Amino acid sequence: ELFRKKNLRMLLSYGADGMQSVVGVVIWPIFIWLILDQNFSAVGIVSSLIVFASVALRLIVGDLTDRFDKRKVMKWGTILNAVGWVVKMFVGTGFHIFIASTYHSFATIVMRTPFDALMYEKAADSGHYIDEYTVLRELALTLGRLVMMGLIVASFALTGGSLTVSFLLAGLAALLINKL
Secondary structure, eight states: OTTSGGGHHHHHHHHHHHHHHHIIIIIHHHHHHHHTTTOHHHHHHHHHHHHHHHHHHHHHHHHHHTTSOHHHHHHHHHHHHHHHHHHHTTOOSHHHHHHHHHHHHHHHHHHHHHHHHHHHHHHHHTGGGHHHHHHHHHHHHHHHHHHHHHHHHHHHHHTTSOSHHHHHHHHHHHHGGGGO
């Protein structure tokens, strides 16, 4: 069912979301840890500042996205998000981590707010098939995660251990989120 033509947009969009999540949850923290010389205090301080800035940005962006067309906001958010992944390839200091993460957090919020709203609308439009929709969404997310893990392992082996290629892959995946 997931691979039927009528579900292709859902597969691409949620699969891309799953691909991004792997890089954001697994690779980016490892990258930060390595950049900050495995210093717990530095990681904690930078992470706290990023979270504080993200909370403030979420409040502002949440209000703004209610005023504009969800699909247009999501389109701009995915472009900004893809750029954020590419910017992360060039991070080299704690300050760079803060700037890149804050920018990327802003871009992710601009993308995710309408994306999540559209996801809930599509689920509600499924009527009594909401469970089926949810299962297909979760399958697409998981398939995206698996594909990304395979790509990361392959790129890691081909580049001699560089994590930066995974940010480029996540940036490309981010552009597919508009397919929803």
